[in-house]
Structure formats: structure tokens, C-alpha cells
Amino acid sequence: MIRQRLCIALAAVLALVLAACGGGGDSSSSGPTEIAVWHGYQDTEGDVFKGLVDQYNREHPDVKVSELYSKNDLVLQKVLTAVRGGSAPDVAYMFGSWSPNIAKIPAVVDMADEVSQPDWKWDDFYQAERDAATVDGKVVGVPALVDNLAIVYNEKLFADAGVAPPTPNWTWDDFRxxxxxxxxxxxxxxxxxxxxxxxxxxxxxYLPMLWEAGGDILNSDDTKAAFNSEAGVKALTTLQQMAVTDKSLYLDTTNENGPKLMNSGKVAMLITGPWDLSSLTDIPYGVQVMPTYAGSDGGHQTISGPDNWVVFDNGDAKKKASVDFVKWLTAPEQVKAFSLGTGDLPTRTSIGQDPAVLTQLNETLPGTSAFVENLSNVEKVRPTVEQYPDISEALGQAIMSVLLGKAQPADALNTAAQATDDALAGR
Structure with missing residues (x-):
């Protein structure tokens, strides 16, 4: 189940966001309050989600929730268009990387006061999820999904080569x-x-490697690049050594060949997320946490890409019903049901630490429990700044120039840092 969760908002989106207007008023209907939920769930996820919506409607006859499929990577543009036309959805599934853009939409409900209430158990959501949903103190959404990266390896190729499988203590030297x-x-x-x-x-x-080496993306007040540090160079040098010197790193320029090449025995390791496990049907595989750098206090950090349920203010009645639905949907009981029904990682720590849940997830799809446990290694999130698309583009170009042997790590990162500083300064 491969999902594109990391799409970055287009530069033109910001102008649309700033021009967005508020939602419409309450319906005058005397029947149940009707709310529309936009989501991108399909197949098993779609079936499980529909079942939860049906359950909510049965248990809450004063509210009628309707679901509308909308491809995830197109939702931001669709939402902006709908907001401008006064027809915003009541709830929408939106990528966490969009949080700075979402925060600019006037119709978005700030959930800070809601989630601060004890019965929400906000602290039960993983820290990275809460961080990714918060922009300058504004809580733009409630966690809908969480994932992370770990080593997934072909056990047979390791055995055939006489190489011991990865351990929780592996360094990047061991990995290399x-x-x-x-x-x-x-x-x-x-x-x-x-x-x-x-x-x-x-x-x-690249980012987990940067963090593991002791570096960061931006400085403490998010005004300048920090990735062109000694730690940043160290992390990018590891990639350079494997791609250019060792030639042990396959560069997937299509970004869609990983599971296929692993199934065919052409690749021994991926660093990927739980979404790829269901595609590895032809090999015995294992899952292990990320390597780290010897002597660094960065640990075995990984990265998470949390997504959110975002509520829009379409009048008091709809807003109240929407908040109540999101609260119900993200409560522990429903988080557990959705996770066990789909194989997705649970968004709450109380469910992720339940041994029975871990056992059931692993029985359904081996290795899933390792990704759940790996959520404890998520310590940082990408900066919630509007300029992140520019930062990502500059870093992506820098990394590729090094992988292709066209630039040295320090030079490439310095060039990217200058572009980042210009973007942050509005130049």
C-alpha cells in the first residue's frame, strides 16, 4: 500500500490561502446536522473508514456524516477552491507537511482549546504528530495517520552472502x-x-541521517539553514561513499521500483515505511531500526509523516458536529479498530503500546509491530514554516548532485543553505 504523503504544496498555493474566505452559515434544516468529510481512503482503508462512519451515524442520530473520496495529494488545492467559493468541506484529511499553509486558511478551526480538554487525551498522541499539527501555537488538525522509516531487508540475500542481519546497535559504518x-x-x-x-x-x-549525526534542518528560530553543518556534511558523505565510491547504492530515479527490485532479489535493503510491507510478497524479510553514527548522541532517529483531520468552520452547528465527529473518530477505541482493520500504525501511544494490538498487527502483516515500536525513535519533525517547499527543493537538488558525483557534500549543502536563507528572508 504505497501512499504519497510527502507531497509539497505548490508556491502558488500560498497566494490562494491568503485570499481564502470563511465558510458558510448553518443550515436551516430541522433534521440532523449534515457534515461532509473529504478523505483519500480506498480499498481496505476505505471499507474500514466507511464502517466507522456508519457506526457513528447509528450512534449519533442528530448528525449525518457523509464521506466523499478525494485524492489525497489534490486535497489542498480543492479545499482552497472550495473555501474561496464558500463551499468548504466540514472535515478533510490533509497532509501534515501542509500545516503551515493550512494555518493561513481563515475557515480552519483552531483546535487548541478543544484538544486541551482532558477527555481528548491529547498527550496520548505521539509527540511528532502533535508537533506536526501545531503552527505558532495553532492546532490545525488532529492526527489521522502516522508512519516512519526503518530498515527492511531481504533475509535470504543476507544469509546467502553470509552477512549477519541488522541489529538495533548498527552504525552507519555497519550498514555501509x-x-x-x-x-x-x-x-x-x-x-x-x-x-x-x-x-x-x-x-x-536524508533527514534522519542528519539528525542522527547531531544536526538539524534550521536554526533554533527557523530563520537560517543549519543543515550545512559538520553533521550535515557527515550524513551526505555517507551517501556519497555508498553511491560513488562503493557503488552499493541503487539510485531509483523513478521512485517506484523499491519493492519490485527487492522481491526480485536485486536489492538487499530498503529504508522505507510500513506501506511497502504488503508489496513484499516473494521474499522473507525483516525490519530493524535505522542505523546511527558512532559517537553521536543522535541515536537511531527516524522521521514521521503525520497527516491530520482538519475541521472547517461552516457555522456553529456544523462546526460543533464536525469537532464531535473528529473527537470520536480519533478516540482510542476507534484508533484501535482502524489500525487492526487496515494494518496502519496506531496514532495513539496507548494503542501502540498494547501487546495484544502489536501481536495482531504482526500476524496480519509481519514487521508492522517493529514500525509501531520505532515510533519511539521519532524525536523531530520537519520545520513548520511556509518556505519548507523551497527548502526541500534546494536540499533535494543538493543530495542528487552528490549522489551523481557532480558535487562535493560541503559545496552542495552550502549552495542549498544559501537558497534556504534567501527563501526564509523573502528574497
Whole structure:
């Protein structure tokens, strides 16, 4: 189940956001309050979500929730158009990377006061989810999904090469050495594959390495780039060594060949998320946490891409019903039902730490529980600044220039840092 959660808002979106107007008024109907929920769930997720909506409608006869499928990566543009026309949805599933843009929409409900109420149990959501939903103190949504990156490896290729499988104590030196041993040019076999299209997915794979090396994306007040540090160079040098020197790193320029090449025995390791597990049907595989850098206090950090349920103010009655529905949908009981029904990671720590839930998830799709446990290694999120699309583009180009042997890590990062500083300064 491959999802594109990391799409970045287009630059033109910001102008639309700033021009957006508020939602419409309450309906004069004397029947149940009707609210529309936009989401991108399909297949199993769609079926489970529909079941939950039906359950809510049965248990809340004063509210009628209708669901409308909308492709996830198009929702921001559709929402902006709807807001401008006074026809915003009442609730929409929206990418966490859009939070700074969402915060600019006047019709979006600030959930800060709501989630501060004890019965919401806001602290039960993973810290990274709460951070990604908060922009300058405004809570723009409630967590709808969470994921992370870990090592997924082909157990047979490791055994055939006589290489010990990854351990929780692996360093990037261990990872690099194993990848080299698992590379066989005569077979077209590589130790590792990385998305290499300069997109946010490419950047997403570099950021945990940056954090593990002790670095960060921006400075403490989000005014300047910080990734062109010694730590940033160290992380990018690791990629350079594997791609250019060792030639153990396969550059997937299409960003869609990972599971296919792993199933065919051409790639021994992916650093990917739980969404790829269901595609690995032809091999025995294992899941292990990210490597770290020896001597660094960055630990085995990973990255998360939380998405949110965003509520829009379409009048008091609809707003109240929408907030109540989101509260119900994201309560522990429904989080558990959705996770067990779909295999998605639970968005609440109380469910993620339930041994019975972990066992059931792993029985359905082996390795899922390792990703749930890996959520404890999510310590940082991407900066919630409007200029992040520019930062991502600059970093993506820098990473690719190094992977292709066209630039040195320090030079590439300095160039990206200048572009980042210009964007943050509005130049």
C-alpha cells in the first residue's frame, strides 16, 4: 500500500490561502446536522473508514456524516477552491507537511482549546504528530495517520552472502559494510536502494541521517539553514561513499521500483515505511531500526509523516458536529479498530503500546509491530514554516548532485543553505 504523503504544496498555493474566505452559515434544516468529510481512503482503508462512519451515524442520530473520496495529494488545492467559493468541506484529511499553509486558511478551526480538554487525551498522541499539527501555537488538525522509516531487508540475500542481519546497535559504518558485501555487479544486485528523484522523498531519507549525526534542518528560530553543518556534511558523505565510491547504492530515479527490485532479489535493503510491507510478497524479510553514527548522541532517529483531520468552520452547528465527529473518530477505541482493520500504525501511544494490538498487527502483516515500536525513535519533525517547499527543493537538488558525483557534500549543502536563507528572508 504505497501512499504519497510527502507531497509539497505548490508556491502558488500560498497566494490562494491568503485570499481564502470563511465558510458558510448553518443550515436551516430541522433534521440532523449534515457534515461532509473529504478523505483519500480506498480499498481496505476505505471499507474500514466507511464502517466507522456508519457506526457513528447509528450512534449519533442528530448528525449525518457523509464521506466523499478525494485524492489525497489534490486535497489542498480543492479545499482552497472550495473555501474561496464558500463551499468548504466540514472535515478533510490533509497532509501534515501542509500545516503551515493550512494555518493561513481563515475557515480552519483552531483546535487548541478543544484538544486541551482532558477527555481528548491529547498527550496520548505521539509527540511528532502533535508537533506536526501545531503552527505558532495553532492546532490545525488532529492526527489521522502516522508512519516512519526503518530498515527492511531481504533475509535470504543476507544469509546467502553470509552477512549477519541488522541489529538495533548498527552504525552507519555497519550498514555501509553490509551493503558493500551484498552488492554483486555480475548479478545486478545492490545493497541498498534510495529514491533518487530530488523530491521530498529523497530529502526524507536524508533527514534522519542528519539528525542522527547531531544536526538539524534550521536554526533554533527557523530563520537560517543549519543543515550545512559538520553533521550535515557527515550524513551526505555517507551517501556519497555508498553511491560513488562503493557503488552499493541503487539510485531509483523513478521512485517506484523499491519493492519490485527487492522481491526480485536485486536489492538487499530498503529504508522505507510500513506501506511497502504488503508489496513484499516473494521474499522473507525483516525490519530493524535505522542505523546511527558512532559517537553521536543522535541515536537511531527516524522521521514521521503525520497527516491530520482538519475541521472547517461552516457555522456553529456544523462546526460543533464536525469537532464531535473528529473527537470520536480519533478516540482510542476507534484508533484501535482502524489500525487492526487496515494494518496502519496506531496514532495513539496507548494503542501502540498494547501487546495484544502489536501481536495482531504482526500476524496480519509481519514487521508492522517493529514500525509501531520505532515510533519511539521519532524525536523531530520537519520545520513548520511556509518556505519548507523551497527548502526541500534546494536540499533535494543538493543530495542528487552528490549522489551523481557532480558535487562535493560541503559545496552542495552550502549552495542549498544559501537558497534556504534567501527563501526564509523573502528574497
Amino acid at each position: 559494510a553490509a551493503a558493500a558485501k551484498l552488492t554483486d555487479p555480475s548479478k545486478g544486485q545492490y545493497g541498498w536502494l534510495i529514491p533518487a528523484d530530488a523530491s521530498e522523498d529523497t530529502v526524507w531519507h
